[in-house]
Amino acid sequence: MPIDAIVFDKDGTLFDFANTWGTFGRTMLLRVAENDSDRAAELGRIIGFDLETETYSPDSVVIAGTVEEIADALLPHVDGMPRDALIELMNAEAAAAPQAQAVPLGPFLDALKQAGLKLGVATNDSEHPALQHLESVGVKDHFDFIAGYDSGHGFKPGPGQLLAFAAHIGVQPDRIAMVGDSLHDLQAGRAAGMTTIGVLTGLAKADVLAPMADVVLPDIGHIPAWLADN
Structure with missing residues (x-):
């Protein structure tokens, strides 16, 4: 798909x-x-x-x-x-808190947008700090949807934030990928019926993420190549 x-x-x-x-x-x-x-x-x-x-x-x-x-x-x-x-x-x-980007986010997100992808953020952080973090590195406006645990959609591992993203952009969940570094992220993605991509820029190891992930990548920078091959 x-x-x-x-x-x-x-x-x-x-x-x-x-x-x-x-x-x-x-x-x-x-x-x-x-x-x-x-x-x-x-x-x-x-x-x-x-x-x-x-x-x-x-x-x-x-x-x-x-x-x-x-x-x-x-x-x-x-x-x-x-x-x-x-x-x-x-x-x-x-x-x-100063944010250390996993990859240079501006060029990475620009490329995804140019490829026609809709983009969202679903975090268990509060919405206000999340918006500040994204703004601090100049990428808040790259996203079509940003939700924290207090945005009214619940929090992960529940699927509410992800389903709200799908509804907001008008795309079926099975045509959306959820990307995260923890089992909570991937469990939410599975519960929402999405493709799940694990990344290793958090603290969880590959063997921990693998049971809930369709693929585990070193970081988000590897996503475009993986999408091109699938």
Whole structure:
């Protein structure tokens, strides 16, 4: 079946996860811990983040979770900070995080648009930081549809964001590819009836993604060649 549209995950897919979110994890936790590094390290362990190395464990809630899920993991261990305030703090830190592009996104997305493909983003990040991240590298306007977990379509691994993208652009799901770096992304794609493409610019290894992926590629830059061959 020809592919007429592609919907991308954001973190770990359009942007390299480790090179983008390590610094965020450290600065966010230090803010929550009021610059107490020992306390920040303890909070990091709760969400699968090593403060010293600025790295995440493969099962970290940060990788595919929503900001609310991260807040709920931290909240029992944070005194005196309401849930809404914690979410607001994390969203502010996330929005300011410098983004490391998985490939040069401008030329990559230009080529896909010139090939006639409709493009979307479906992320478990909040919509506002997602828009800021895409704008920060000058590619927000390349996308026909951008949804965060709080945009009203649910969040991955549910298929709501992906089906909303399909409806928005008027393309049947079986003619759309979902691209992501986590099982949540690929499970959402399968649930929506889309082709699923795994990429290795997140933390999940190929053998983890393979059962849910029609193909696993090193990064999104390999997608045009794969589409040409299929």
